[in-house]
Amino acid sequence: DAGVIQSPRHEVTEMGQEVTLRCKPISGHDYLFWYRQTMMRGLELLIYFNNNVPIDDSGMPEDRFSAKMPNASFSTLKIQPSEPRDSAVYFCATDRDNEQFFGPGTRLTVL
Amino acid sequence: EDQVTQSPEALRLQEGESSSLNCSYTVSGLRGLFWYRQDPGKGPEFLFTLYSAGEEKEKERLKATLTKKESFLHITAPKPEDSATYLCAVQGAGGGNKLTFGTGTQLKVEL
Numbered sequence: 001d002a003g004v005i006q007s008p009r010h011e012v013t014e015m016g017q018e019v020t021l022r023c024k025p026i027s028g029h030d031y032l033f034w035y036r037q038t039m040m041r042g043l044e045l046l047i048y049f050n051n052n053v054p055i056d057d058s059g060m061p062e063d064r065f066s067a068k069m070p071n072a073s074f075s076t077l078k079i080q081p082s083e084p085r086d087s088a089v090y091f092c093a094t095d096r097d098n099e100q101f102f103g104p105g106t107r108l109t110v111l
Numbered sequence: 112e113d114q115v116t117q118s119p120e121a122l123r124l125q126e127g128e129s130s131s132l133n134c135s136y137t138v139s140g141l142r143g144l145f146w147y148r149q150d151p152g153k154g155p156e157f158l159f160t161l162y163s164a165g166e167e168k169e170k171e172r173l174k175a176t177l178t179k180k181e182s183f184l185h186i187t188a189p190k191p192e193d194s195a196t197y198l199c200a201v202q203g204a205g206g207g208n209k210l211t212f213g214t215g216t217q218l219k220v221e222l
Contacts, residue, residue, distance in 0.1 A: 031208055042214035091154050102154030
């Protein structure tokens with residue numbers, strides 16, 4: 001199994017631009033999580049899905065952030081418009097038997 | 112709100128010098144306490160899940176223990192390849208499959 005796949009691995013953009021991060025989960029895993037990691041705040045849960053349905057989005061910082069999971073094989077996290085304070089590493093993780101498997105992350109830099 | 116505090120923030124050991132990392136937590140109804148290892152530039156990698164006070168789990172040079180207020184990750188005779196950031200997370204009764212992470216302990220093992 002290839003594990004959780006995220007793209008792009010690195011993204012540099014300018015303030016105000018739209019950013020879309022992508023995740024392909026491990027086949028057969030029912031849960032999908034989006035996290036953000038910064039030096040100051042550590043690893044924070046943004047939103048998670050169960051069987052493609054959003055369950056808890058209380059960690060989404062504001063309306064500029066949105067996440068979708070149109071099918072069991074794909075999820076996106078969108079930031080529009082992006083701001084410098086959104087700079088962080090964004091991780092996607094999927095869950096089997098309450099054990100989360102993380103992707104390699106997307107390092108986002110907003111100038 | 113679930114909270115996790117890890118100490119120390121950073122730890123430097125000589126090869127073979129055993130030590131422990133601490134994870135203190137407050138949670139309403141602990142469903143599980145998780146330990147992850149994170150290498151630079153990578154996503155966290157699952158190590159252990161502990162479910163109840165008194166439980167212990169081992170993997171190679173690592174042993175995790177759990178009490179009602181804290182967990183310890185004991186590292187016996189560490190090697191340089193054990194250098195990483197170790198993250199602790201809790202799952203509470205009211206949070207579904209959500210994990211709340213601590214900010215981690217950065218371990219460096221030197222020859």
